[in-house]
Amino acid sequence: MIRANDNFNRLPEAYLFSEVASRIRQYKEQHPGLELIKMDIGDIKRPLFPCVTEAMRRAVDDLSRAESFYGYGPEQGYAFLREAIEEHDYHKRGIDIGSSEIFVSDGAKSDLGNLGDILDPASSVGICNPTYPAYLDDSVINGMAGKPQAGGYSNVIDIECRPEDGFIPALPAEVPDVIYLCFPNNPTGVGIDRDRLAEWVEYAHTHGALIVYDAAYQAYVREEGVVRSIYEIPGADEVAIEVNSFSKTAGFTGVRCGYTVVPRRLTGRFSSGRTVSLNTLWNRRQSTKFNGASYVSQRGAEAVYSPEGRANVKEATDAYLENAAIVKEALAGKNIPVYGGVNSPYVWARMGENSWDVFDFLLREAQVSVTPGIGFGTKGEGYVRFTGFNTRGNTLKAMERILQKL
Numbered sequence: 001m002i003r004a005n006d007n008f009n010r011l012p013e014a015y016l017f018s019e020v021a022s023r024i025r026q027y028k029e030q031h032p033g034l035e036l037i038k039m040d041i042g043d044i045k046r047p048l049f050p051c052v053t054e055a056m057r058r059a060v061d062d063l064s065r066a067e068s069f070y071g072y073g074p075e076q077g078y079a080f081l082r083e084a085i086e087e088h089d090y091h092k093r094g095i096d097i098g099s100s101e102i103f104v105s106d107g108a109k110s111d112l113g114n115l116g117d118i119l120d121p122a123s124s125v126g127i128c129n130p131t132y133p134a135y136l137d138d139s140v141i142n143g144m145a146g147k148p149q150a151g152g153y154s155n156v157i158d159i160e161c162r163p164e165d166g167f168i169p170a171l172p173a174e175v176p177d178v179i180y181l182c183f184p185n186n187p188t189g190v191g192i193d194r195d196r197l198a199e200w201v202e203y204a205h206t207h208g209a210l211i212v213y214d215a216a217y218q219a220y221v222r223e224e225g226v227v228r229s230i231y232e233i234p235g236a237d238e239v240a241i242e243v244n245s246f247s248k249t250a251g252f253t254g255v256r257c258g259y260t261v262v263p264r265r266l267t268g269r270f271s272s273g274r275t276v277s278l279n280t281l282w283n284r285r286q287s288t289k290f291n292g293a294s295y296v297s298q299r300g301a302e303a304v305y306s307p308e309g310r311a312n313v314k315e316a317t318d319a320y321l322e323n324a325a326i327v328k329e330a331l332a333g334k335n336i337p338v339y340g341g342v343n344s345p346y347v348w349a350r351m352g353e354n355s356w357d358v359f360d361f362l363l364r365e366a367q368v369s370v371t372p373g374i375g376f377g378t379k380g381e382g383y384v385r386f387t388g389f390n391t392r393g394n395t396l397k398a399m400e401r402i403l404q405k406l
């Protein structure tokens with residue numbers, strides 16, 4: 001008998017993005033002459049940096065000659081990239097993370113899903129509400145979420161993020177074994193201060209919990225005191241895994257490259273009581289199930305850390321942040337409660353009681369598409385997410401249209 005994984009039957013209905021696409025398609029068919037401005041999708045608009053495409057072109061040339069050909073690379077990633085990450089993302093910021101703790105991958109989404117391999121499937125999980133949907137879906141597929149029940153899952157602790165707290169989650173009374181945190185956050189766009197994250201690190205220490213920290217938007221942090229890496233917090237290397245990506249930093253959404261940090265000092269415990277290094281387990285997992293990210297994409301990622309690449313990151317993220325600021329200012333001018341957009345390309349806006357009604361209103365009245373907040377959790381109801389991933393011209397035009405209708 002071919003026995004399918006029952007956990008797939010337990011997934012929440014993933015209708016959000018297909019429903020957004022289908023409503024947009026329908027609207028376009030009915031109004032063929034109207035120009036739609038897309039502010040829904042979390043994808044980069046600007047092309048790859050010239051230094052990145054040049055590095056990738058050179059990498060392809062390497063592969064085309066016998067004397068410089070590379071076959072299978074190290075499962076952990078090439079030293080040239082791991083050392084560049086260590087230097088620029090950690091050492092230069094005064095953080096003591098070494099290249100043996102850094103594992104290069106084909107992106108953050110894969111790593112987030114794969115981390116379940118090194119954890120006990122009986123672990124309980126703490127998931128923020130609202131948040132990026134992959135944390136819950138991954139936990140359902142790997143069995144950690146447990147069974148669906150009224151209002152959630154048997155093994156999931158819902159961590160509410162409330163507007164009165166600026167969407168920074170409060171420490172849950174019921175302690176999860178694994179906690180997913182993402183800052184700057186998708187979808188709310190808020191970053192977290194060092195003091196607030198230090199409370200989470202202390203909580204994890206006190207209760208023996210693991211924090212899986214998604215830092216995909218760290219390149220957008222501008223404010224002093226807002227965290228880029230959880231390892232800025234002393235002792236975080238004993239309780240946290242950090243997942244990172246070149247997607248939102250350098251437009252690698254199609255190229256595919258990211259990395260995950262599993263510190264040497266981070267340990268877990270087997271049911272036998274024996275303590276084990278999670279770095280050792282992750283290394284074993286990667287060596288068994290992964291053969292490394294492509295040489296070409298790793299050479300491209302290395303170029304992101306060149307002087308030119310770093311200037312390009314600043315320039316591109318600045319441009320997206322400017323767009324987010326335009327959105328935020330326009331909505332705030334109409335007394336709409338708005339969050340994010342300062343250390344993040346996302347603006348989270350409370351524009352009604354029902355996210356889908358707001359979505360339909362903006363599409364119909366302003367020909368602007370956004371993402372309904374309800375797609376990120378029940379506590380996203382009434383909100384929509386705008387992205388700054390657009391041109392400045394289109395962002396200005398979209399907000400002009402929306403302001404006329406409010």
Ligand SMILES: *Cc1c(COP(=O)(O)O)cnc(C)c1O
Nearest residue numbers: 107108109132186216245247258
């Ligand atoms: C886009 C995004 C990712 C996915 O990154 P990839 O490296 O492209 O897989 C992960 N986490 C969050 C919060 C994201 O928004």
